[in-house]
Amino acid sequence: MHCIGVDVSKQELVTFDGKVERVFPNDRGLPEFRRFVKRAEDAFIVFEPTSTYSRRLETFCRMQRILCCQLNPRIVPHLRQVGRGRSKTDSTDAELLYRYGIERGHGEASELSHDPLxxxxxxxxxxxxxxxxxxxxxxxxxxxxxxxxxxxxxxxxxxxxxxxxxxxxxxxxxxxxxxxxxxxxxxxxxxxxxxSIPGIGPITALTLLALFRKSPGATRSQIVALAGLDPIQFQSGTSVHGKTRISKRGNRELRKRLYQATLSAARYNPTVKALHRRL
Missing domain, CATH: 1.10.287 (Helix Hairpins)
Incomplete structure (x- = not known):
């Protein structure tokens, strides 16, 4: 596969393919970037999803059925530290994304799904x-x-x-x-x-429904991770025993809705209320 690291900003895409750094306008349809990718054989793209700014790139990859590795934005700062604390610029981020793709991205790459509903x-x-x-x-x-x-x-x-x-x-x-x-x-x-679940209102229900549609085969543990509710431990030897906390590396809106629903259920849902008291 031909790996391409792409750093997305509002106006441009900075790319690195292991040899050359290129800059393309982040405009409608990405025509220049499209021509570049078309010349590359068996390409797959590594980028950070940045909400509005990366929407065009996501749409392009989905429509062209290009394999992608969407890297959590929280990971890149750690990659930068491993790379001897290099400065943060669009070009260095594109290179970091490329190197992540070469080392680990092949196993994580997949086609972006599209669910209109x-x-x-x-x-x-x-x-x-x-x-x-x-x-x-x-x-x-x-x-x-x-x-x-x-x-x-x-x-x-x-x-x-x-x-x-x-x-x-x-x-x-x-x-x-x-x-x-x-x-x-x-x-x-x-x-x-x-x-019909006590404590679940229309906003939470719609949020969960969209999640289940987007990740139909997700297991319980995967849903927990998608919400950023999976626990993280800090322990090293016998001297370091940090407090276990949730990762908060998932969907913030989903986590917020589940938290609010839990607060309501802890008051009005007898089963959850009993569990809350026991804990």
Whole structure:
């Protein structure tokens, strides 16, 4: 395989293939990068998923059925330290990704899966989170200004209207996500099953449903790792015994939803409540 390490930024892709460093624009369709990869025989790409910035590269790899190794962004700093603490630049990161691919990436490389239903749910939930974050910020601002006698009443009224509008948007995105699921009879039944669990609300249920669709063959331990809830031990000989903690190297949103659902279940779900008390 022809390994290509790719460091993704907002405007460009910096690549390293073991010989030459190249820079390509991170524009729609990645035409220049496409021509470069087409010339390489049996290529596979190693990169860090960076949400919005890497979306085009992910789409390109999925559509072209190119093997990829998506490296957790938390790993690269450790690779840099192993490489004698080299400076962080786009070119050095591309080289680090390439070297990881040569050493270990072949066994981890796979084609990116595409599930329209899961992606549609995640898109609506992302819009929901943005609207919710904006509403909370407006509510905090309203509470602060409300206690200031110098604040004009018209401004407070405008903020109240904005808060109500954002609440409506939150509900709109949530209902849209549920409707997308309900259009698929099988997924609709699964959503109902998740919602029947005490402590699981619509947001958590939709988040879990998207996860199960994206990773259909995942085991229990793999789901725990995907959420970043797997335990990490710190122990060396007889003198070093660090406190065991969760890795937090998985999906932050999934971990947040599961945590909130657990808090609710510890209060209202008799089985979980008994387990919580025992622990």
């Amino acid at each position: 899961s992606e549609a749910i995640q898109a609506r939930l992302a819009c929901y989170r943005v609207a919710q974050k904006a509403r909370v910020a407006y509510q905090g601002l309203h509470e602060a200004l409300e206690n200031d006698p110098a604040t004009a009443r018209t401004l407070l009224s405008e903020l109240k209207r904005e808060i109500v509008a954002l609440k409506d948007k939150e509900q709109l995105y949530l209902v849209a996500a549920q409707r997308i699921v309900e259009e698929d009879e099988r997924m609709g039944r699964r959503l109902d099953a998740l919602l």
